[in-house]
Amino acid sequence: MLLVSKYTAIRRLVNSYLQESLSIYAGYAKNLYIPAKENFVYQSRDKSKVLYISGIALKLAKSQQWDASEIANQIASHFLRNCDKSFRVEVLVPAWIRIQVADTIVATCLQSLVEFAGEQASFFETSITSPILPTTDSVFLVQYAHARCCSLLGLAQRQGLIQIDRNLQIPWLIKDGVSDDKFRCTDVLSRCLIGELVTVLDDLADINHSDMGHWQKAAISISKVFEDFWRSCRIWGEVKINSPELALARLGLVLVTQVILQFLLENKLGVSALREL
Known part of the structure; x- marks a missing residue:
């Protein structure tokens, strides 16, 4: 690979x-x-x-x-x-x-964020350059999505479904040994969230993207797609019991979303990434 x-x-x-x-x-x-x-x-x-x-x-x-x-x-x-x-x-x-x-490449990219979830500041080659601004309604939407990520991850940790550390391995792919490995999360909302996350990661590597308005728009876009994702893609209940790997893969998307939203809020928008509201 x-x-x-x-x-x-x-x-x-x-x-x-x-x-x-x-x-x-x-x-x-x-x-x-x-x-x-x-x-x-x-x-x-x-x-x-x-x-x-x-x-x-x-x-x-x-x-x-x-x-x-x-x-x-x-x-x-x-x-x-x-x-x-x-x-x-x-x-x-x-x-x-x-x-x-290929899904294998995207999964590797997402897994790198999981492994460095506690090191966001060193993961991205940027730093805070924007002034601290008062929170607007649109930025609050991003803070709310970030807090929701933290809440879901906290619940998952308390229930023993996930343990967030450098050794956490998310089962992103279904490996059948016959065809190419494919994402475990096949629903449209999960795939759309992955697409939004990849877009932001691409832009973070592009030094030409420095306008605060661009980053606010990107953060809002991720937040809206994430809200649709977590409302429709179940993690607990039957999914946790019958498809624990799917539940963990969806939690992986929650974790990656949290990492990226925290970085955008603190390093691009100059506001606090609240863990609870």
């Missing part, structure tokens, strides 16, 4: 492989200049999957007057040869390169 460093955002990882594929392609094309540090991918609006789209083939075709579809197919071919089963790559009309990230 392609491992994801705890310091690597998924978009950055995808872009690095795309850049490598572009370099291979450029080796066959004459007079082709490709910026080494440019970002060529963006996350799809469909948050139920971790998808990235690139229009680099269209850009190259316009500047070089070549066939965009042919360029896209060659780049996609190089990408797949380098990455095996870590990504699913296809070319869409007219020449968009669509890259779906």
